[in-house]
Amino acid sequence: MITSAITPSLVRGAAELESTARGLRPHRLPASVRERFPDPQLLMAESQPSGVRLVFTTTAEQVELVTHPTRVVYLGADRPRGFVDLLVDGELLHSDELTGGSYTEVNMSTGASRQVEGESHVSAFSLPAGAKVVEIWLPHNESVELVELRSDAPVEAYDSGRPVWLHHGSSISHGSNAATPSGIWPAVAARIGGVELHNLGFGGSALVDPFTAQLMRDTPADLISVKLGINVVNGDVMRLRAFVPAVHGFLDTIREGHPETPLVLVSPIFCGIHEDTPGPGAFDPASFGTNQVRFIATGSPEGVAAGQLTLRVIREALASLVERRAEDPNLFYLDGLSLYGHTDAEEHPLPDALHPDGATHQLIGERFAKYAFAGKGPFGTA
Template identity: 65%
Template sequence: MNDWITTPLTPALVRGALELEETPQGLLPHRLPARARAQCTDGQLAMAESQASGVRIALRTRATALELDTLPTKRVYVGAPARPDGVYDLLVDGELAAQASVSGGSTLTVDLTNGSIEHTVGTPGTLRFAGLPDHDKTVELWLPHNETTELVALRTDAPVQPLADGNRKVWLHHGSSISHGSDAASPSATWPALAARLGGVDLVNLGFGGSALLDPFTARAMRDTPADLISVKIGINLVNLDLMRLRAFGPAVHGFLDTIREGHPTTPLLVVSPIHCPIHEDTPGPGAFDPASLATGKLSFVATGDPAEVAAGKLTLRVIRDELARIVAQRAADDQHLHYLDGQDLYGEPDFAELPLPDQLHPDAATHLRIGERFAKLAFDGPFAGTGPHTAA
């Protein structure tokens, strides 16, 4: 029988979150601060930023057993097959050692036909890992990237200490559901998590499903977050939501980058354009759920815009790549730390032929691996080269 030690969950033990909200159950990690959340009432963003992509409990310990009580919130789509429980990844000294899930919890029922969302509160569950190596080690417990997870209690059979700061650079990344980790196998297998491990950096992932929209509050959150390396992946959500026209897009990109630069004037900043996505390469949004796929219980996407409207300023992925390349080239004349990466160098047309997007929009687990490896090579051996100690932004 273990003699459990209960350790309070504090910001020193939780990495990858910008804020920890106290709830009746415990602590809810947020990837946007309260001030930003108050400026947008969109339910999609609220769901996305509260899902713990890149958030992990990180500590040093000799413990051979660990328990974590959490209250997960599961998504349920009306008429679609049940989604699997979120996966927790346990890494010991940087290597995946075990995986587990917490069943039950609260539910968020989404009706795609009318956009309604119903929240039902459940009860916490317990996650347990045993048989860990009996020596001093780094333990990271990555929370599910696709579930909202309230942290209730942490127990171990030996004392724990927070990881020391300053050993690795902090990489701050913002993007869409692809960066959030949609369809990745597990939280440490999203492409940003994979790239961070290969690059030897600490990840703060502000990838928000359906919500990479050049929002000023996101730029301000990035401005105010300490970071040594910054990247922004821009484009797909602007097209599939049909959010703006070319006239607004350019100034919005400039404004987003200007705001980040207010807090990080010389930090390496990488602008990444969209990966290859055939439905939106030359066809504007809005995107929509494919009714034929929904009828079979599957999710798939189609583009519903008219390519002829591109001449009037509607956005496609090809238009966005050209404009981003132009903007970065213009700004780089006065900003030697600003760089551009064509998303098709991460996943292009030949990759789609080999590893197609299962729902026409999101990469599968194997493609996350490919994108993560390519980003690590192109970024950490390029504009992000050098992984010395963290320095304050």
């Protein structure tokens, strides 16, 4: 087997690769942001390499990727392990479930935690004969260090030349409850649309942060989308008066670097607990110890009169905001209910009352692709 150096030219979807004692850790936010605002939730989310993959051409028939996973384990909540997906010439051939690694064990009732160390994981794949394009998608729900890439023939970096789609969103865009990394809805949509995904979906952290807008401004992209709302509501971090100008400023910053790039502003999908009830959201204590921890809204509908946000209020605000930016012909509004609405919630209920399951990620991805990448859609010219 040949050991190949894992260089930035092999990696797609990461802002940078941090050198560690074991190897390289992909980050989706640069060090300048991580050092200035080391919020634990944000740091955990950005270090989970959702949408990040190794891409190369090879004639190899055996490929091995050694990773060291790091995750958080909540006592009383059975959270699935991450997977490493192998795609060859765009087709999913294998999904390898992670084992071992290190984890932080958290007691949700007391807040106590402890650190547990484990062994690295080897994803071993058999590939078809001949020259091919290989994509190894890293887990969307666990941080990993890239330790070693081995193959029985040389690998070469590959650039498809396809348009780059830069997307920002919440844990739903990050991929929460999706089964595998190539099954998160942005990855599904990107494959249908024939584009290269750069995913800035951050669980719990789509909060109209200026540094995210600045990163998007400075990241090369041919197509851009921003999905905002649910984290602002379930974090109860803004009132309507602050939210609307913050979104204007977010879009203004992106436009500094991408003045004419097609940009889709997407409002929240249906989520029954927050449609008319403000946050903050919280774990439902009644679900502790069951096989499915659920979420609840702890606010009061009366708070809307004082400017508290619900998903219904946010959809109205974002639709109006885009109308007021009529001078921007390349800005589009997509109602999140067209991706997943009330009827869908009856047929495909959110397992934890907040995040879609794997089948629903597929549905949302297909619907976004049908809207955005169709001939007359905002990304259709791509």
